[in-house]
Amino acid sequence: MAADSLSRVFAALADPTRRDMIARLAVADATVNELAQPYDVTVQAVSKHLRVLEDAGLVSRTRDAQRRPVHLEAEVFELMTKWIERYRRQAEERYRRLDDVLRSMPDDVAPTPPIKTGEPS
Amino acid sequence: MAADSLSRVFAALADPTRRDMIARLAVADATVNELAQPYDVTVQAVSKHLRVLEDAGLVSRTRDAQRRPVHLEAEVFELMTKWIERYRRQAEERYRRLDDVLRSMPDDVAPTPPIKTGEPS
């Protein structure tokens, strides 16, 4: 299913709790317990969320005794912005081009497909 | 669940088929049938995908007789880029600041802060 990395990243960020964790990790690294604090869920649930984020490459976990500090890996964001920007630009350019075409179109070229109707000759 | 708009947008883009549709819609508007052509799924499945994209505000559908041309709404992309860029910048700045601190830190200053920040021990 969502095997490709882009799908994993988008899916990971589709959850508000996970986005909030990202927001907090942008400020400082944190342990699983610390991350779990503000939410009304078990530590296990948070651990699962972190796994999703880790699989998406958005965070990494190191070892510090029995603690597992979580660290934000912001580079992956570029993957997304690249994808997004690509199509945003493409769409924008298309609109621009379409505008030009419409503006330069003489009256006798109707935008109505001249298929078998009262033929516009 | 994914009630907020940001979640809907991310979730919508977490599917490769839907991302592919976006890519094609960036080139030109298309009908449901046209969109369904390349994929090995039923038209109904594609219609469902389009509903997800529409709910996320990524596409809009107009009426043209019994056809429903699908149109890409690229503005929503900004919502995402804004979110992403915010935390990417924040994380980057944090790393920069941390770098400064480490660089300017004399040996006799213990790196143990009163609050638990990501201290590299």
Added chain:
DNA sequence: GCCGTCTTCAACCAACTGGTTGACAACAGC
């Protein structure tokens, strides 16, 4: 008015998700 085309609606199904509880592994400290 009927037919064919394009599209959606409804019901159903398998798989995934986000949550739970319970057990257990790893480690610091006493």
Added chain:
DNA sequence: GCTGTTGTCAACCAGTTGGTTGAAGACGGC
């Protein structure tokens, strides 16, 4: 060596998702 803390693994459950088939709605053409 026990004990407490931190975190993960496993099994389970309800709800969502992405797909299917079948029926029906909306419309142009004849």
